[in-house]
Amino acid sequence: QVQLVQSGAEVKKPGSSVKVSCKASGGTFNSYGFHWVRQAPGQGLEWMGGIIPKFETSNYAQKVEGRVTITTDESTSTVYMEMNSLTSDDTAVYYCARDRDGDLDYWGQGTLVIVSS
Amino acid sequence: SSELTQDPAVSVALGQTVRFTCQGDSLRTYYANWYRQKPGQAPVLVVYGDNNRPSGIPDRFSASSSGNTASLTVTGAQAEDEADYYCNSRDSSGNPLFGGGTKLTVL
Numbered sequence: 609q610v611q612l613v614q615s616g617a618e619v620k621k622p623g624s625s626v627k628v629s630c631k632a633s634g635g636t637f638n639s640y641g642f643h644w645v646r647q648a649p650g651q652g653l654e655w656m657g658g659i660i661p662k663f664e665t666s667n668y669a670q671k672v673e674g675r676v677t678i679t680t681d682e683s684t685s686t687v688y689m690e691m692n693s694l695t696s697d698d699t700a701v702y703y704c705a706r707d708r709d710g711d712l713d714y715w716g717q718g719t720l721v722i723v724s725s
Numbered sequence: 726s727s728e729l730t731q732d733p734a735v736s737v738a739l740g741q742t743v744r745f746t747c748q749g750d751s752l753r754t755y756y757a758n759w760y761r762q763k764p765g766q767a768p769v770l771v772v773y774g775d776n777n778r779p780s781g782i783p784d785r786f787s788a789s790s791s792g793n794t795a796s797l798t799v800t801g802a803q804a805e806d807e808a809d810y811y812c813n814s815r816d817s818s819g820n821p822l823f824g825g826g827t828k829l830t831v832l
């Protein structure tokens with residue numbers, strides 16, 4: 609059974625950085641891509657970026673490019689999303705999701721990131 | 726343009742049929758996938774590709790597409806179907822793209 613388990617909630621100061629992890633189990637890690645999707649309070653889903661572990665290639669939404677870095681650790685089947693220069697606009701629930709072939713078939717439970725002074 | 730447009734909200738009487746629509750140029754190239762999200766929970770894939778349902782999703786969920794419009798139909802809506810529904814496809818760069826979501830109320 610495939611599971612994506614994310615790290616816990618974070619409270620950060622404006623201007624700081626956050627790193628969220630997503631540990632995959634139950635599947636072949638290198639056979640899929642992974643994405644990070646965020647959801648601000650009361651808002652819809654917003655794609656932030658993705659990575660294909662097999663090819664070590666990543667790409668990012670224009671809105672966050674330059675502030676977000678997505679990496680993987682194949683030895684632990686973990687995907688990471690690091691965001692710097694945080695502002696209150698980055699307050700959201702961050703989800704990782706597995707890309708099967710254009711559809712996101714499994715999602716993590718979400719990680720709440722609160723940016724507040 | 727790289728946008729997917731959904732109606733903000735729809736309602737349906739218990740046991741009746743409801744249809745969600747999703748419009749966007751990318752749907753002429755890519756299938757739409759559909760997700761259900763209940764309050765406080767992660768999205769769940771309910772239909773993907775050419776009208777495929779993941780294991781555990783009831784067959785009252787079905788999808789279709791024509792031109793730049795994709796549709797999700799729930800035949801015989803149940804109380805537990807009350808949720809937000811999102812469509813998803815790809816943008817011109819092949820990156821995931823989401824619609825704004827539709828809030829379903831079951832009366």
